[in-house]
Amino acid sequence: MKRKKVILITGGAGFIGSHLCDCFIRKDFRVICMDNLITGSKDNIRHLLGEKNFTFCKHDISKRINIKGAIDYILHFASPASPVDYTEFSIQTLKVGSLGTHNVLGVAKAKKAKFLLASTSEVYGDPLVHPQKETYWGNVNSVGPRSMYDESKRFAEAIVMAYHRVHKVDTRIIRIFNTYGPRMRMRDGRVVPNFIYQTLHNKPLTIYGTGKQTRSFCYVDDMVAGIVKLLQSNIHTPVNIGNPIEFNMLELAKVLQKVAKIKKKIVRKPLPVDDPKQRKPDIAIAKTKLKWKPKVQIQEGLARTFAWFKDNA
Ligand code: UDP
Numbered sequence: 064m065k066r067k068k069v070i071l072i073t074g075g076a077g078f079i080g081s082h083l084c085d086c087f088i089r090k091d092f093r094v095i096c097m098d099n100l101i102t103g104s105k106d107n108i109r110h111l112l113g114e115k116n117f118t119f120c121k122h123d124i125s126k127r128i129n130i131k132g133a134i135d136y137i138l139h140f141a142s143p144a145s146p147v148d149y150t151e152f153s154i155q156t157l158k159v160g161s162l163g164t165h166n167v168l169g170v171a172k173a174k175k176a177k178f179l180l181a182s183t184s185e186v187y188g189d190p191l192v193h194p195q196k197e198t199y200w201g202n203v204n205s206v207g208p209r210s211m212y213d214e215s216k217r218f219a220e221a222i223v224m225a226y227h228r229v230h231k232v233d234t235r236i237i238r239i240f241n242t243y244g245p246r247m248r249m250r251d252g253r254v255v256p257n258f259i260y261q262t263l264h265n266k267p268l269t270i271y272g273t274g275k276q277t278r279s280f281c282y283v284d285d286m287v288a289g290i291v292k293l294l295q296s297n298i299h300t301p302v303n304i305g306n307p308i309e310f311n312m313l314e315l316a317k318v319l320q321k322v323a324k325i326k327k328k329i330v331r332k333p334l335p336v337d338d339p340k341q342r343k344p345d346i347a348i349a350k351t352k353l354k355w356k357p358k359v360q361i362q363e364g365l366a367r368t369f370a371w372f373k374d375n376a
Contacts, residue, residue, distance in 0.1 A: 067116065069093045069134050071176070073124050073167055074141035076103030078246050079181070079239070082287050083138055084111055092116065095130065099123040101152060102143045107246045125158040128166050134174040136294065139167045140181040142216075146209065146335065147252025153211040160215025161222075168226045171234075179235040179294050180223045182301060184342055185213045186238060194309075194343040197238065197301050207337040220301065227299055235293050240305025240344045244283030244364065245371035255280065255365070258316060259372045262323045272334025274313040277341045281306035282364035285357040292353040305344035306357040315361075322365045 070087050074080040075096030080103065087094050088111060096108055097120045111117040122128065124141050142159050143149040149156040164180065171178040187195045188203035203213045226232040243255040250260065261268050281304070289304035296302075310318070313329075320326050349355045 066133070067091060067093045068136065069095065069132070070136040070138065071095045071097060071130065071134050071170070072138045072140060073097050073163070074103060074139075074181070076100060076105060076108050076119070077140060077144075078107070078244075078248070079242060079283060079286060080138075080140040081107035081246055082244070082283050083140065083290065084108055084117065086287050086291065088114055088117055094118070095120060095134070097122050097124060097128070098141065101155060102148045102248070102251070104248070124163040124166055125155070126166070128170050130170065134170065134176045137167060137171050137176045137178045138181070138290070138294070139164060139179065142181070143212070144183070145251040145253045149212040150208065156211045157215045160219045164219040164222055168222060168232060171232050172226065172230050177233045177235075177294065178223070179237060179290065180219055182220050182236050182238045183212070183216050184238055184240040184303070184305065184344065185209065186217050186220065187342070188213060189337060189339040190342065193341055194307065194345040195303065196345040197303055197348060204337050208335070209337050234299055235296070236301040237290060237293050238301050238303045239286065240281060240303065240342065241278045242281045242283055242286045242305070244368050245375070247368075249372060249376040254278070254312060254315065255368065256372070258319050259369055262319065262325055262327055262369075263372065263376075267328040267330040268316045269332050270312055270316065270329050271332050271338065274316070275311045276334070276338060277309045277311045277343065279306050279309045279343045280315070280361060280364070281357055282359035282367075285359050289349060289353065289355045292355045296353055298348070298352060302348050302353070303344040303346055304349055304355070305346065307344055307346055308361065309341070309343040310361070318361055319365055319369070322362060323369055
């Protein structure tokens with residue numbers, strides 16, 4: 064009998080990681096989900112715990128990883144990812160991006176597994192080029208309050224390329240732009256869960272700074288589809304995946320108020336230091352080489368996310 068393909072998903076109990084676990088269980092893979100649960104949660108994978116093809120392994124990948132048997136694919140998604148979380152877990156963030164990525168690459172090399180690194184639009188820092196193309200090298204403050212995340216992901220990209228060049232590991236790098244959807248942590252501090260929490264708890268929406276800073280928001284199902292397409296491709300250099308439709312935070316607040324049919328007051332809070340002023344992916348490579356583009360409009364994605372938070376949080 065043909066053996067099922069085996070996929071290791073680090074950070075598999077996190078927001079995007081848990082959606083990837085669902086996706087590969089649906090594709091009839093054996094899924095090994097590894098997570099130390101500092102920002103991930105068993106609630107995100109509870110529905111999979113009884114599946115015979117699903118194994119959860121609580122482990123901090125910054126320490127040596129021992130897995131018996133074959134592994135065909137590795138999706139490396141372990142890392143705190145919201146500014147509030149990576150500030151609280153600064154050292155863990157640096158360790159998972161460096162030591163953790165090194166350990167997971169070691170597994171990929173030993174098992175001859177295809178490897179995909181979850182990198183981030185934060186590698187562009189506070190960008191001086193707009194929109195951001197993969198060829199832009201970024202504008203990062205190496206000692207600033209976001210440096211633990213930005214630099215650990217930049218290091219992760221560098222070590223992935225080194226393993227590809229030196230050890231011929233079959234690697235991919237995705238640069239993920241702001242993503243939202245069900246299973247984000249309500250209190251993770253990011254703007255979408257913050258606004259939803261505030262709407263549900265009768266609090267004013269917090270706008271940092273002028274609210275004119277921009278982001279582009281990708282619904283999680285589109286993101287998962289992009290990740291799968293990149294994994295199936297032969298592109299070893301970084302690829303941006305995100306939704307190129309850009310909003311400032313005041314506009315985002317308006318869309319959410321419309322979706323929730325509740326109008327909330329706005330309160331201003333100081334803009335966090337080094338908060339990027341603008342961010343929007345150039346997705347020409349994803350469109351032409353992966354034949355991927357996002358499908359879910361913000362109104363629809365926010366409606367689904369709002370409904371999920373209402374029922375689950
Ligand atoms: N932001 C905001 N109000 C909030 C949370 C965030 O205005 O309650 C802003 C934040 O300053 C940033 C943008 O929303 O400009 C996106 O922040 P988030 O923490 O979601 O992620 P980032 O893109 O900065 O990593």
